[in-house]
Structures are given as C-alpha cells and as structure tokens.
Amino acid sequence: MDIGEHTRHQDRPGGGPAGEDSPHRTRDARGTRLRILQAAGAVFAERGYEAATVRDIAGRAGVNQALIFRYFGSKQALLTEVMAQGGKEQLVSTPPDLLFETALRGVLAEGGKPDADRLLAVYLRSIGSADAAPDTVRALGEEYAAALAALSSADDGELRAQLAMAWLLGIGLMRVVVGQEPLASAEPDEICGHVLTALEGLLGDGKTPGGRAAERQPEERR
Amino acid sequence: MDIGEHTRHQDRPGGGPAGEDSPHRTRDARGTRLRILQAAGAVFAERGYEAATVRDIAGRAGVNQALIFRYFGSKQALLTEVMAQGGKEQLVSTPPDLLFETALRGVLAEGGKPDADRLLAVYLRSIGSADAAPDTVRALGEEYAAALAALSSADDGELRAQLAMAWLLGIGLMRVVVGQEPLASAEPDEICGHVLTALEGLLGDGKTPGGRAAERQPEERR
DNA sequence: CCCTTGTGTAAGCACCTGCTTACAAAGCTA
DNA sequence: TAGCTTTGTAAGCAGGTGCTTACACAAGGG
Numbered sequence: 429m430d431i432g433e434h435t436r437h438q439d440r441p442g443g444g445p446a447g448e449d450s451p452h453r454t455r456d457a458r459g460t461r462l463r464i465l466q467a468a469g470a471v472f473a474e475r476g477y478e479a480a481t482v483r484d485i486a487g488r489a490g491v492n493q494a495l496i497f498r499y500f501g502s503k504q505a506l507l508t509e510v511m512a513q514g515g516k517e518q519l520v521s522t523p524p525d526l527l528f529e530t531a532l533r534g535v536l537a538e539g540g541k542p543d544a545d546r547l548l549a550v551y552l553r554s555i556g557s558a559d560a561a562p563d564t565v566r567a568l569g570e571e572y573a574a575a576l577a578a579l580s581s582a583d584d585g586e587l588r589a590q591l592a593m594a595w596l597l598g599i600g601l602m603r604v605v606v607g608q609e610p611l612a613s614a615e616p617d618e619i620c621g622h623v624l625t626a627l628e629g630l631l632g633d634g635k636t637p638g639g640r641a642a643e644r645q646p647e648e649r650r
Numbered sequence: 651m652d653i654g655e656h657t658r659h660q661d662r663p664g665g666g667p668a669g670e671d672s673p674h675r676t677r678d679a680r681g682t683r684l685r686i687l688q689a690a691g692a693v694f695a696e697r698g699y700e701a702a703t704v705r706d707i708a709g710r711a712g713v714n715q716a717l718i719f720r721y722f723g724s725k726q727a728l729l730t731e732v733m734a735q736g737g738k739e740q741l742v743s744t745p746p747d748l749l750f751e752t753a754l755r756g757v758l759a760e761g762g763k764p765d766a767d768r769l770l771a772v773y774l775r776s777i778g779s780a781d782a783a784p785d786t787v788r789a790l791g792e793e794y795a796a797a798l799a800a801l802s803s804a805d806d807g808e809l810r811a812q813l814a815m816a817w818l819l820g821i822g823l824m825r826v827v828v829g830q831e832p833l834a835s836a837e838p839d840e841i842c843g844h845v846l847t848a849l850e851g852l853l854g855d856g857k858t859p860g861g862r863a864a865e866r867q868p869e870e871r872r
Numbered sequence: 873c874c875c876t877t878g879t880g881t882a883a884g885c886a887c888c889t890g891c892t893t894a895c896a897a898a899g900c901t902a
Numbered sequence: 903t904a905g906c907t908t909t910g911t912a913a914g915c916a917g918g919t920g921c922t923t924a925c926a927c928a929a930g931g932g
Contacts, residue, residue, distance in 0.1 A: 587844075
C-alpha cells in the first residue's frame with residue numbers, strides 16, 4: 429500500500445541562493461507550521477511514532493528540523509498536535525444515531541483515498557509505541573462510546589458501545605495497516621452492511637428497532 | 651500491568667569468579683536461547699518493537715547482548731522468531747466451528763493473566779513499526795480467516811471471516827494496549843456472549859437474514 | 873600438553889536520535 | 903543608516919542504537 433502522493437518538497441541540501449522557484453512563500457510562519465503538521469501526519473501514519481524521525485518530517489515539509497522544535501517543542505508534542513487536529517469534530521457534529529455508521533464510513537474511506545486524513549493510521553501505528561497515543565485513543569474512544577451508549581437502554585450499554593468501537597478500530601487496522609485481502613479492497617457499502625446488520629442487536633437494545641441505519645440494503649453513497 | 655515475575659537473572663557487571671550460586675546451568679545453549687526468546691516476548695509486548703532494545707532483552711534474560719546476535723542474527727529476526735513460536739498451534743488443533751470462540755477467549759484471557767502468552771500484545775504493539783510484523787499478522791490472519799470461511803456457505807465468506815478476525819484484533823487492542831474501561835475489565839463470558847450473538851448471522855449461514863438473528867436476545871442478561 | 877569447539881563476555885564501532893546553540897537574513901520602525 | 907523582532911539555517915552535542923570484534927573459559931580429544 430504505497431502512498432506515493434505527498435507534498436513534493438524534498439530536503440534540499442544545498443539550499444543555495446540561486447534562482448530556485450520556491451513553491452511556497454518563505455518567512456510564512458503559519459504556512460510553515462501547517463506544512464510541518466501535514467508532513468508529520470504523513471510520516472507518523474506511514475512509519476509509526478518511534479520509527480518516524482524529525483529529520484524525515486522536516487525533510488518532507490521542506491524546512492530545517494530546528495524549526496520543528498521551535499514551533500512544537502518536542503517530537504511527542506508534535507504527535508499530540510497532529511492527533512488533536514480534527515479529532516472531535518465528527519463527534520459533536522453528528523447526531524448520535526448516525527454516529528457509528530458515519531465513523532465506520534470514515535474508517536472505510538481512509539484506505540481508498542490517498543489524501544484522506546490519515547488520522548486513523550496515525551492512531552493505529554502509534555498506539556504501540558508512543559506514550560501519549562494510547563491515552564489520546566482512550567479519551568477519544570470513550571467519548572464516542574459514551575455517545576453511542578446513550579442510545580441503548582441496556583445497563584451495559586457502554587460496554588456494548590466499546591465493543592462496537594473496537595470493531596471499528598480492528599477493521600481499520602486490518603485495512604490500513606495490515607492490508608489484508610479481500611477486506612482491504614472490499615466495498616465500503618458491503619462491509620457497512622455486514623457490520624451494521626451484525627451490530628443491530630448489540631446497539632439497538634432490542635426494544636426499539638435500530639432504524640434505518642441497520643437496514644441491510646446500503647444507502648446511497650454520500 | 652506489572653510483570654514482576656521473570657527469571658531473576660540480572661546483568662551482573664562484575665561477574666567475578668567467586669562462589670556465585672548461579673541459578674541456571676551455564677553453558678546451556680538451549681536454555682539460554684529459550685530465556686532470550688521469553689525475555690524478548692515480554693519486552694516486545696511491553697514496549698513495542700522499536701522501543702524495545704536488545705540491551706533490555708539481554709538484561710531481562712540475564713545474558714550478554716552479543717549472545718542475542720549469535721543466536722538470532724538480528725533484532726528483526728528475533729521478533730520473527732518470537733512471533734513464529736506457537737502461532738499456528740491453535741489453528742491446527744482446534745475444530746473450525748470452535749475456532750472463533752477459542753481465539754476470542756484466548757484474546758480475552760490475555761489481559762487478565764499476567765503470565766499468559768503475550769503473543770497478541772507483541773503483534774499489536776509491533777504492527778505499527780516493524781516491517782515484518784504486518785506480514786506475519788496478515789499471513790496468520792489469512793489462515794484463520796480461511797478456516798473460518800470454510801464454515802460459511804456465503805460467497806463472501808472470506809470477507810465475513812476477516813471481519814470477525816478484525817473484531818478479535820480490535821477487542822484485543824482495546825483491552826491489552828489501550829486499556830479502555832469498562833471493556834478492559836469486563837468478564838470474558840459477557841464479552842463472548844455479546845460478540846458471538848452479534849456474529850451469529852455473519853458467520854453462521856449467509857442465507858439466513860441477519861435481522862432474524864438480531865431479534866433474539868442474548869440468553870443470559872447478567 | 874596443545875588444539876579445537878561450543879558458550880559466554882567486555883569493549884567498542886559506526887551511526888542515528890532528539891534536541892540545542894550560534895548565527896544569518898528578512899521584514900519592520902525610526 | 904541603525905536597531906529590533908521574526909523566520910530560517912548550519913553545525914554540533916550528548917546519549918542511545920544495532921551490531922561486531924577480540925577475548926576468556928569450559929569441555930573434549932589427540
């Protein structure tokens with residue numbers, strides 16, 4: 429699973445003052461910060477936290493590595509910043525009854541689109557090594573699970589919701605990191621149908637039917 | 651999750667020829683090799699591949715680190731060896747219709763028992779970083795999925811089986827690595843009941859509509 | 873005795889890591 | 903011009919990494 433499409437800035441060793449067509453304005457602090465964040469997201473997603481080096485990130489962003497420490501302080505803080513961006517937006521902007529399907533489709537879309545936000549890959553690849561990553565995942569996962577649990581009237585609703593979240597993560601792991609076939613190339617609609625059908629009883633608590641989200645026939649793609 | 655119980659050999663810097671009561675026979679190649687493998691499994695499981703150092707492993711095993719390279723050649727080869735041991739035993743020794751529940755219970759038991767085989771933790775923590783880890787996981791997962799797929803008459807049986815395997819991995823990830831509550835401390839029986847019920851329609855028979863399976867409640871409601 | 877083989881060790885090498893420091897230049901005000 | 907802040911860079915530091923080398927000691931055979 430090669431990514432292959434990134435910002436095109438390479439580490440230019442010479443950096444001479446000759447007439448090079450610099451693709452970005454120099455001395456643009458906000459732009460530089462953003463490029464570092466994007467490059468960090470890509471490198472963390474590809475290699476995981478430990479294997480990613482700040483020299484790699486700086487090279488990909490086209491900046492000197494000292495700038496990374498000026499802007500973010502440390503490699504760990506950079507990872508935290510990468511993880512923090514855009515984490516909860518989906519959570520607060522999606523009605524709870526559609527939350528799981530939305531999150532699932534987000535996970536499924538990640539493998540396909542090359543330029544999709546690689547947040548999930550960063551999470552998955554950094555969980556094993558970085559100290560802050562499991563905490564971030566746990567905190568985010570708990571909020572998702574709590575929102576999901578509110579839908580169910582079962583007394584162990586939170587556990588059920590976390591089981592559903594675990595399935596999300598596992599599917600993402602298999603598709604994005606491991607790349608197992610045929611799962612990795614399967615149609616999102618097909619996977620979505622299977623998963624939602626299977627979870628119907630787990631999340632829908634039995635009394636009220638799960639609603640449209642659990643219909644076997646997948647809805648039209650958004 | 652403190653381990654706390656291992657071979658008690660520490661790296662002794664002096665190593666004087668005085669009358670030291672060595673708790674293991676010296677010059678025992680097979681025993682030394684085994685101790686290295688066990689120590690490597692523990693350290694890889696705790697820290698992940700990248701963060702684990704051969705000096706740590708050697709220290710935990712009570713041997714000189716040069717021995718690790720004599721016995722295994724490289725750190726990567728050591729990881730491969732650790733992953734290879736005992737991977738497929740369960741696969742070939744379990745009838746297919748019990749395979750999923752057996753694997754699930756193995757995953758669930760891992761968090762509780764401190765001295766359980768940490769193979770899953772090694773997998774999960776090393777997936778993000780090591781090169782060979784995803785390949786090993788993919789190969790092993792494909793065999794499990796193939797065995798599971800043989801049970802189903804659906805034409806996409808393999809996909810369904812891999813979805814089930816993904817759930818396994820995700821639950822393990824949440825329990826062992828992330829440690830999310832209440833999932834991490836939940837009773838294996840309870841989780842097992844939920845998961846098996848939910849997967850009934852997915853793995854059982856592709857022809858049976860999923861809604862039917864979700865209609866019945868889990869048998870014992872705690 | 874020496875020689876060989878198998879097992880274990882101490883010391884180091886070459887390299888890489890995150891991070892820091894000293895410095896240069898751009899932009900701005902006066 | 904000078905002075906100041908902001909943005910960027912080159913060079914290096916202290917420490918850790920995987921891995922190698924040279925060596926020590928036990929055991930067995932001639």
